[in-house]
Amino acid sequence: MGTALSRVRLALQSLRVISAAYDKLNKRIQESPGIPVSDPSTPYWAIPAAPIAQHGSESKLPPYADVVIVGSGITGTAVARTLLDSSSKDWAGDLKIVMLEARDACSGATARNGGHITPLQYHDYVALKQEHGADMAKSIIKFRLTHLEELIRVSKEEDILADSQCREVETFDVFFDPETYDSAIQNLKEFLDDMPDQRKMWRVVGAEECVKSLQFSQTVVGAIATTGGAAHPYRLVTGILSRLLTSYPSNFHLFTHTPCLSITPSTGSGIEPFYTVSTSKGTIRARHVVHATNAWASHLLPPMRGKIVPVRAHMSAQRPGMGLGGTDGLKPKSRNGKAPSANDSVLTLTDAGTGSVDSWLGTRSFVMYADGRYDYLTQQPSESSLQSLYPSPAAEFMFGGGLGHGELAEQTLMSEVGLSDDRSWSLETGAYLGGALSVYFGQWGAEGRVMEGKSADNSTVRSLAGEEIDDGRVKKLWTGIIGVSADGRPWVGRLPAKISGRRVASSWKGKAGEITRLAPSGEWIAAGYSGEGMVHAYMSGKALAHMLLGHTEHNELPEALLVTEARWKKAKIESRIDGFVA
Structure with a gap:
């Protein structure tokens, strides 16, 4: 009897805690997010700051606009x-x-975001069709798809293609549990049945290819690949x-x-x-x-x-693991032996583990799905052949997510939803981001090589940024506030x-x-x-x-x-x- 009563009391106590958390969350959602805090965490994207970063801060307002x-x-x-x-x-x-x-x-x-220009397509299509009908669902997907071409066009017109890093990449949804993978395959099938013109843009990647060509760990189940985009949003x-x-x-x-x-x-x-x-x-x-x-x-x-509800999200910039993506000192090359272009989305790895690795630096992006987790990864190029105002990129991994990680996912979400303060980050989520890549990529992601971009005077990004960049695997950790629509x-x-x-x-x-x-x-x-x-x-x-x-x-x-x-x-x-x- 005593044990049973203890269990009842523990259950009631847990319910009270959950109820109190929900009450606190509901109150936070209905409050004003205020104005952005004046001293936010610094995103790696903004190092070094743009020349116009504080434009007009001391200027007088005009009377009319x-x-x-x-x-x-x-x-x-x-x-x-x-x-x-x-x-x-x-x-x-x-x-x-x-x-x-x-x-x-x-x-x-x-x-403060991940730099992806890769829309959700088959992921949302079935739900969109159920709610709005097939025609509107297709219209929404097509609207999302216009962004990559538009942003590349704008970058060219503005003559900032090198700075913006706008480019096509091969993008992969990578799955680490069979149930999520099987569901994704079914959604993809329905999407392509309704939008057959998109069929040639997609391919399914088996577990063996994920390990050998994508360098993922043996825990991977499979992946779905298509063409996407990436950019330096700042x-x-x-x-x-x-x-x-x-x-x-x-x-x-x-x-x-x-x-x-x-x-x-x-x-x-x-x-x-x-x-x-x-x-x-x-x-x-x-x-x-x-x-x-x-x-x-x-x-x-x-x-x-x-x-529209604020939600605090976490991002990081990390040094790529030794050998990952060809960062082992080999000169980047593609299948035909030529240096890959920004739009070369047919780069593969060969003889993984032997040192003969074709580079995919900056040409791929990933979203990882595992037990409710949704983590996202882009990579900056290793260098740029175009003239830029800024130091050359150094193949940095731009890795974000962690919002739904682990057994404490509900508590994590409860603490981040409705939060509009981007000055700091969750220690737990920061630690997760710092270690997740080495788990996803196994041996390839275990150790980070120091690769720093060079500016015109041969100085490194670190010297430009002072103490903003850390020496370890994780170069920078920051948060951003996304606006979630009801x-x-x-x-x-x-x-x-x-x-x-x-x-x-x-x-x-x-x-x-x-x-x-x-x-x-x-x-x-x-x-x-x-x-x-x-x-x-x-x-x-x-x-x-x-x-x-x-x-x-x-x-x-x-x-x-x-x-x-x-x-x-x-x-x-x-x-x-x-x-x-x-």
Whole structure:
């Protein structure tokens, strides 16, 4: 009897702990994420910092802008670039845009992510089809797929291909438990049955090839491979912003370390439809406000609390293991003996373990699935043949994840969901990331070789970064705040007054000499990418800019991503959290 009572008491105590944790989580989700903390952990991507990192931090705000963009990541940059380059052809440069950033330029999720431009396709397709129908599911997948080609095109147009590292890679979903692998194969089959034009892009990789050609450990079950992309997200965005500041000095103004504190609309019939945007430096009047802050969006949009929820995610930069990917000192080569190009996705390894290894440095990316874990890995190139402002890359492994690792996955998630502080990291998750690669890759990942990129004066990245880079296997560990959407889809478009919480006068017709060619005044949003911003954000921002310009011919955005009151009422974050901890 005593033992039975003890078990009951232990069970009740566990339930109380879980209940208290859920209550704390629910309270955190409904709170404002605040503005980004002023002293975040430094992502490896931002070492060394871009020349425009603190642009406008000491400058005075102008009194007026046609458009105020809050946030300087990939979304806000896509909006600004599209608005400026489109309007300059017809409007003689009349458009005035102000971009506000709470910290350094591009210091949010864009600069803190894994660098993947590889969309979820078969992974989501079946669920998307069940919820939205086959046509809309295909439209969403195709929208995601447009990002790689677009970002490579933009990098070339901006002449930042070397800095951005935008390139095609061969990407692998790698599985370490049979059940998850079998489920993935079934989902892939249904996806390819419905989208046969994609069939040639995919192949299934058996366990033996995973060991011999991909250098994974003997615990691997199999993999699914296709073409994907990778990039240096920080240098991509700061490179574009640098060009915009130079090309449009009187039209585009970036103010870093200038957080947006509040937004107040004009009211009353016949009153000019201005918003008063309050910042740490004073106020600015604007006809349009674009919310491009992703996880922090609900700070200025209280009705979006519980619809876009911040979640703290962990990332690391690591030295590749000796021999892994051909880092054993052999000169990189492909099957034909020539140096591999950035777009060479047919690189394989031969005679693994004998020293005769063809290099796949920077040409592959991976997502690892194992017992509920979802870890992701890209690799920077070993060097660049193109001229760059920055030190050459050193084949760094950019490895993230760990959110659902181990038996304490539920507790880990409970502590990270709703958290918007990216100053520090979980010791447990950091330790996991530091050791997981050597387990995934076995002997190849056991020991890290010191490979540091060289700058023009032959100095290393470490000397440029001072004490920012560690000497061990893990060069840098940091966190980033992703914005998880309650229904799993980004929120893009004009915000209805019920969602923004603000209504602006709409009867004003404009004055002579002032721009009225934009859409009617309002607030706009592109946010809630749920950790998949590199395959949602740029084209969402571009689509949003065309909406602002009143263009109707640019309709690549799937309707399911648009902001509507009906969708807002239906979206419940509880179902997403249940999915995380199930």
